[in-house]
Amino acid sequence: MAFSNDEVLAGLAELITDETGISADEVALEKSFTDDLDIDSISMMTIVVNAEEKFGVTIPDEEVKNLKTVGDAVTFITTNQG
Amino acid sequence: MSNPRIVVTGIGASSPIGGTAPESWSALLAGASGARTLEYDWVEQYNLPVTFAAQAKVRPDTVLERPVAKRLDPSSQFALVAALEAWADAGSPEVDPERLGVDFATGIGGLWTLLDAWDTLREKGPRRVLPMTVPMLMPNAAAGNLSLHFGARAYARTVASACASSTESIVNAVEHLRAGLADVVIAGGTESVIHPVTIASFSSMQALSKRNDSPETASRPGSIDRDGFVMGEGAAVLILETEEHAKARGAKIYAAVVGGGVTADSYHITANDPEGWGAARAVKMALEMADASPDDVTHINAHATSTPVGDPNEYVALHHVFGDRIGEIPVSATKASTGHLLGGTGALEAIFTVLALRDRVAPPTINLTEQDPAVPFLISGDPQPLGDGPQFAISNSFGFGGHNAVAAFASV
Numbered sequence: 024m025a026f027s028n029d030e031v032l033a034g035l036a037e038l039i040t041d042e043t044g045i046s047a048d049e050v051a052l053e054k055s056f057t058d059d060l061d062i063d064s065i066s067m068m069t070i071v072v073n074a075e076e077k078f079g080v081t082i083p084d085e086e087v088k089n090l091k092t093v094g095d096a097v098t099f100i101t102t103n104q105g
Numbered sequence: 106m107s108n109p110r111i112v113v114t115g116i117g118a119s120s121p122i123g124g125t126a127p128e129s130w131s132a133l134l135a136g137a138s139g140a141r142t143l144e145y146d147w148v149e150q151y152n153l154p155v156t157f158a159a160q161a162k163v164r165p166d167t168v169l170e171r172p173v174a175k176r177l178d179p180s181s182q183f184a185l186v187a188a189l190e191a192w193a194d195a196g197s198p199e200v201d202p203e204r205l206g207v208d209f210a211t212g213i214g215g216l217w218t219l220l221d222a223w224d225t226l227r228e229k230g231p232r233r234v235l236p237m238t239v240p241m242l243m244p245n246a247a248a249g250n251l252s253l254h255f256g257a258r259a260y261a262r263t264v265a266s267a268c269a270s271s272t273e274s275i276v277n278a279v280e281h282l283r284a285g286l287a288d289v290v291i292a293g294g295t296e297s298v299i300h301p302v303t304i305a306s307f308s309s310m311q312a313l314s315k316r317n318d319s320p321e322t323a324s325r326p327g328s329i330d331r332d333g334f335v336m337g338e339g340a341a342v343l344i345l346e347t348e349e350h351a352k353a354r355g356a357k358i359y360a361a362v363v364g365g366g367v368t369a370d371s372y373h374i375t376a377n378d379p380e381g382w383g384a385a386r387a388v389k390m391a392l393e394m395a396d397a398s399p400d401d402v403t404h405i406n407a408h409a410t411s412t413p414v415g416d417p418n419e420y421v422a423l424h425h426v427f428g429d430r431i432g433e434i435p436v437s438a439t440k441a442s443t444g445h446l447l448g449g450t451g452a453l454e455a456i457f458t459v460l461a462l463r464d465r466v467a468p469p470t471i472n473l474t475e476q477d478p479a480v481p482f483l484i485s486g487d488p489q490p491l492g493d494g495p496q497f498a499i500s501n502s503f504g505f506g507g508h509n510a511v512a513a514f515a516s517v
Contacts, residue, residue, distance in 0.1 A: 069235050069236055
């Protein structure tokens with residue numbers, strides 16, 4: 024089954040809140056993981072691994088550095104889901 | 106130049122009998138037991154020969170914020186909870202970060218994190234093994250996280266000497282402070298390894314009590330029918346400080362840590378030397394550092410784990426130092442109440458020793474049935490008053506590997 028953009032955003036927000044304590048309201052498409060949400064590389068990888076499981080996608084390590092914003096991640100996940 | 110005097114200005118504990126140090130102390134004086142039947146599916150699933158343990162009274166992940174807790178193995182969670190309590194109890198001292206140290210202990214480290222990751226790897230593959238796995242399971246995780254949390258930059262050291270670990274950490278901290286290398290040290294130890302693997306291993310070596318029908322009375326150090334130790338978990342932390350620094354900031358002072366001794370048996374990997382000379386040397390070193398004689402000692406918190414061979418060996422060792430006067434010194438074997446916190450045990454017992462000096466009472470040793478004539482310590486199921494006058498106590502810890510560690514405390 025395919026997840027919509029909104030569902031992926033909501034799901035990512037859940038994972039980000041769980042990992043960092045950042046309120047889900049603050050997680051928006053234009054937010055940068057590092058500059059706005061202050062997510063370090065270890066938390067980023069934890070979120071990526073959990074997102075792979077949650078959405079049934081593979082996010083290659085070399086792709087992770089291109090995911091600058093929440094919107095980048097949402098786009099990657101929705102276009103690559105199986 | 107004389108060595109600076111080192112004092113205890115803060116205490117914190119998360120133990121099987123209380124979520125804080127004062128709660129643990131009150132429960133100990135009231136004769137509580139922290140041992141309970143384990144309510145986990147895995148007890149039956151693996152048909153474990155021992156079905157009980159002394160779990161911590163309060164789970165640390167119910168105290169810490171979730172994003173903090175999920176980056177810590179339970180052993181580090183306990184360490185942080187106890188350290189936060191001790192730090193607040195010390196009045197959250199203002200310290201130059203480069204003069205604040207951490208000396209912390211664990212016997213085993215992040216066992217749950219390691220084995221959970223192994224399960225994840227086998228069930229779901231390497232991609233699902235979280236990046237924090239190694240930094241969570243490493244034995245220095247508690248020390249590193251405490252350094253990070255409290256801004257301690259003098260040093261952050263980990264001792265792993267099994268059940269002697271956290272007494273050794275206290276001794277190390279005292280030596281570091283006496284050498285002038287820090288003003289304040291967060292010292293203690295932690296353990297959280299009540300897991301099928303440790304229960305299976307300790308049972309195989311016949312080290313654990315098998316009184317599954319009566320967990321609360323299973324830990325009975327000094328009693329003739331003792332049959333092994335009861336595994337506990339939790340952490341304990343002491344804020345140690347030079348007296349000069351403590352007085353300058355008007356801190357309350359519980360007691361002084363006046364000596365410490367650390368030796369090794371080189372006898373057997375698990376059994377202590379039945380002749381007890383290694384342990385006796387550690388006691389003598391602690392007394393020498395304190396510039397005290399055996400006659401000064403008014404209270405002993407014994408290692409006394411409730412194993413058939415360990416308890417008499419400790420008696421033999423102490424008899425070497427104290428002679429027949431050992432029978433006149435009020436001894437407490439507090440593992441009767443708390444179980445054995447392994448790497449956390451020495452620090453918890455150090456706190457009990459400090460509070461015994463403050464309150465002038467040796468806490469009770471519960472579950473005494475008939476005292477073993479081979480362990481004729483002056484122990485009691487009731488609190489024993491220590492009387493007036495200056496008090497001086499030692500706390501002993503011995504560990505697999507042949508480690509002996511003793512810390513000495515004086516009333517202030």
